[in-house]
Amino acid sequence: MKNTLRQVFHSSKFLTGFLIFAAILLTMWIYPLFNPGNPLEMIGVGTFAQPGTYFSLYDAATTRTETLRLPDADEKRITNLVSDADRAAMIEWFGLMEIDVSEVDATDIDALLDLWLEHYDPSVKIKGMTQARRNFFKRLDKNLRQIRAADTLLVMHQEEEELVEKARITKTDYVNVSDVANVKRLPLGTDNFGRDVLKELVSATGTSIVIGLIAGTVATLIGLTLGLLAGYVGGLADDIIMFITNIFTVIPGFVLLILISYSIGQDQRGASVVAIVIGLTSWTWTARSVRSQVISLRNRDHVNLSKLSGHSLFRIILTDILPYIASYVVMAFILQVSSGILAEAQLSLLGLGPKTTVTPTLGLMMNWAMLYSAHTNGSWWAYFPVILTITLISFSLNLMNTGLDQVFNPTLRD
Amino acid sequence: MGKVILEVRDLKTKYVTRFHESVYAVDGVSFKIEEGKSLGVAGESGCGKSTLALSMMGYYFPPLHYISGDIIIDGKNISGMDPDTVRKSILGTEISYIPQAAMNALNPTQKIIRFLEDVIHAHDAKADNKEIRERAEARFAELGLPRDVLDKHAVELSGGMKQRTVIAVSTILSPKVLIADEPSSALDVTSQKMVIKMMRELMEKGYIKSMLFITHELPLLYNVTDDIMVMYAGQIVERGTAKEMVFDPIHPYSHGLMGSILVPEAGTRGSTLTAIPGTPPNLKKPPQGCRFAERCRYATEECRYHAIADKPFGDGRSYRCLMSVDKLREVYENE
C-alpha cells in the first residue's frame, strides 16, 4: 500500500494534477477566512463593475492629504479625461477647418489640446454640419477647457439653508489609500446582480465540487454494486444487469438528465438533488469495467480458496475481490466527479440547474453571465474565470487519472 | 568443404534501456554456414540467441544497437552498408527472418496477398500485382499451403496455419540465409512437425541456401540441423556437429544443458537428468573471466579472472573453457 502510494506520487502526471486540485481546494478553504460573508450578497447596484480596487470617494474627500508634485500628473489626468473618441473628434474638426496638424503628434494630447484652445471658435459655421454635430463640438470644447482650468474642487456640506465648506481639493492633493475608511477590493469585479465575482466563484467551486463528489459517489456505488453482482454471481443476474447497462450505455445520459431534471421541477431541484440525478445517469462505465475485472478475478486461486473455506459472499467480495479492483474503482470515481461537474454546468446552461437562491454553482454563474450577455458586452470577469475553473478542475482530475492509469497498467507506460 | 554462404565475424551488439544502460547481449560471436547446411543455436532464455537473430539482419533500430563485427553473406559484407540499402537489397532477398511470435507477426487487418505485394514491391517497385499473385500461388502450392490463405486476413487463420504462412512469406524472395527464431515453440506437436517438414522442404527445393535455427529445445535441433552451437551470456561456448554436440558435449555448460533434457535416442538412456543451478550473469556488466564460472561445478579461481578464447579441436569443433578436452571428458566419465 505504502509502496503503491509512493509509486503513484512518483508519476509526474498524477503529481501535477494532484497539486492543481489541492491548490483549488486550499483556496476554497482559505479564501472565505479572509473574506467571510454571504457569497450571493448584492453589494453593487449596477451590473458588471470592472475588476479593481474601489475606495469610498466620500471618505477620501475628508481624509488627511499629502501634497505630492508629480511631473507627469497633468498629462495623465488629461489622457484619462480625453477619450479616444474625443481625440478623433478634435482631429476631425481640425480637418474641417483645414488647420495643419501634421506638426502635432496625435498621441501628444497636451499639444493637441493647445492647438484646440488656440483655434476653436464656436461661432464658425462649417458648411453641411448638422446642428447636433455643432452642439457636440461645443460641449467638447467646454469639457476640454475645464481640463485646463487650474481650479480647486470644493466639497460642500449642506447645513440648514447654507452650504458650508467641508474640504478643498487641489490637483496636488493625495490620499493614502490605507487611510481611507472604506476600501473594497474586487479582483474579479461584480456580476450582473452586483455580487463579488471572486467570492461567488470560490463558493461556487466548492458547491460544484461537492456536486461532483455526490454524483461520483452515487454513480460509483450503483456501478460497483451492479458490476460486482453481474461479474461475481453471473448467470441470469449477469444477463439482466448487462442488458440494462447496455441500454443505458447507448441512450445518452445527458438526455435522461434533462428529462428527469425538468420533471422534478424548479422547486425540488436543490444542488444535492441535481447531483444525485447526475449520478443516477452516469454509472454504466463503472458497472462495465468492474464487471470485466471481477470476471477475470472470479476463478483465481485465492478466491476459490476463500470459497472452499466457506466464507460468506459478502466477505469474499470485501476481502478477496474489492482490494484487487480498488484502483479501477478509484479511477472511475475520479472521472465521474469530473464529468459530474461538467454535467451540472451544462444542465445549468440549459436552465435546468439547481435552485438559484441559496448557493451559486459554476454552472449557474455561467448561466447568469450568458443571460446578461457578459460575453458580448466585454465583461470577461463574469464568465472567463468560471470556464477556467471548470477546465482546471477537470484537467487536474484527468491528469491524476492518467497518472494512476500508468501506474496500474504498465503497458501504457512510456 | 562447401561454399561459405554466411560468415559472422566477432559480432557485437547491445541494447540500450530506457535508463540509458547498455546490455551487451551479443558479445563477439563468430561462425560460418556452408551452402546447403543448417546451423542450430541452443541456449537458455536470455542467453542472447534471439538478439543474435535480430543482430544478424544488419538492420538495427532502438533499443538494439550495432557495435562492431562483420556479417558476410555470399561474399558481401552487409555490416557497413547504409540502412536503406540493407532494407532494399539485403532483407528478404539475401537474408530473411521468421520471428518468435508468428501468432502476431502478421498485420491482423491486412490480407496475406496484400502483405506479399508490399514485401515484393519493397524490393522491386515495378513488380506487377498479377505476377505477384501467380508467383505466390505457385510457391504456396509448392509448400503445401492452401491457395485461399492468400485472400484471408491473419486473424482468420489458425495458429499452425499462421506459422506456415509466415514461413512462406519470409522465403517468398528465396533468400540465401534464413534465420528462424523458435519457429515451432508455441505450436502443438502436429503443427510443429509440419513446420519442421516445411523448413526441410525449403532447403531441399533450393528456396533457401542455408539456415540458422534458434531454439531452446535441443532434441529438436538434433533432428533438424546439421551443426549446433551453444550460446551462453552473449557468447558461443561450443560448436560441433549435431551428433557430436548431443553425444559428446565438451563445455561444462553444454554438458549441463544436455543433461537437463532427455534425448529420445539410443545410448542416452541411463544418463541422469540434472538441472544447472544458478542464473546467467547480468550482461550490463559482463564478468571479466569465464562467464559461466559462477555456475560451473569445475570452476577454479583462475576461471574468474582469465578471459577465455575460443579453442578449436577435433574436426572443425571449438569450445571456450580453460580445461583441456581430454580433462573434461575424463571428468564427465567419472561422474
Place this chain on the structure above:
Amino acid sequence: MKGYRKYFGKKILWFIITFIAAVILNFVLPRLMPADPVSAITGKMASGMTDATAVQEIYKRFEEEFGTNKPLITQFFIFVRNLFRGDLGTSFSQYPRKVSDIISSAIGWTVALQLPAILVGWLLGNILGALAAYIRKGFDKVLLPIALFLSNVPAFGMAVTLLVIFAVKLKVAPIAGGYAFDMIPNMSWRFIKSVISHYQLPFWSIVLVSIGGQAIGMRSMSIYELNADYVKYARFLGIKDRKIVGYVFRNAMLPQVTGLALSIGTMIGGALVAEIIFSYPGLGSTMYSAVTAADYPLISATTLIITIMVLIVTFLLDIIYGFIDPRVKAAQFDA
C-alpha cells in the same frame, strides 16, 4: 459472409431494443415524477387569472390534449400511435405550431453542424495523436499537455471563448444565429454565404473540443501498435517505415471508430449546449427555449429526437466498423 450476417443481425436487434427502451423511458420518466406537468403548465398559462372556472377550463383542455385523464397504459399506446404518425403534439410556447414542425425545422441545422464537426474533430484528433505517437520527443511533450488541457475545456467554454475572440473582439464572424437576422431562408448566394459565415464559430468550437480527447486516445493506441510484433516482422522483410506506419495507424484508428460510437452520446450533450451559446437555430437552442418557456411537449419531443439520432449514428458506426475491421468477422466466427 456468415460472420458478417450474424454481426449485422445482432446489431439490428440491439438497435430495435434500445429504440423501444428509449421510447418507453421518454414516456415513463416524466410521469414518474411527483409534479403533475399539466398543473404546472396550467399554473404558468393561468398566472394572473382570477376566474377559477377559467383556470379549471384550461386545466381540462390540457388534460385532454395530453390524455392525462386516461389510464397510464392507454396513454402509452396513444403516445406510440401518435409517434408513428409523426405527431408529437402541439407546442405551448409557439401555440398552435405543431412540435413536429418546430423540430423538423431545427433538426437539419443540428445535423449539418454537429455531424461534420464531430467527424472533423475525430479525424484531426486521430491524425495529431498518430503524429504524437510517431514523432514522440519534443512534439509529443508539447502536444500532449496541450491536448489534455484542451480536451478538458467544456464545449460551452470553448464556444464562449471563440465567440468573444472572433465575433466580439476581432469582428470577423457574426455573433449569433444560423444566418443574418434580416434574411429569409432561400437558395440565394447571399443567404448561403451568410449561413457559411455563421457556421464557422459553432463548427470550430465543437471540433476543437473533440480533438483533444481523440488525440490522446489515438496516441496511446498507436504507441501500443508501434510495439506490436508485426511491425518488427514487416521491417525485417524490407518494407519501408512509411508503409509500416500506414499499417499501424490503420490498426490503431479502427478501434477509434468504436470509441467514437461510444462517446457520441456525451459529445452531443456538449455540442447542444454550444449551440445555445451561438443561438444556433438547431435542437440545442430549441430545447433551451422550450425549457425557458416550460414548453413540456417540445422538451419531451426534443429529447426523444436527440436520443434517436444518437442511436442511429451509433448503429451506423457499428455497421461501418464491421465492414472495415476484419477482426470483427473473425470474432463472430469464433463465437
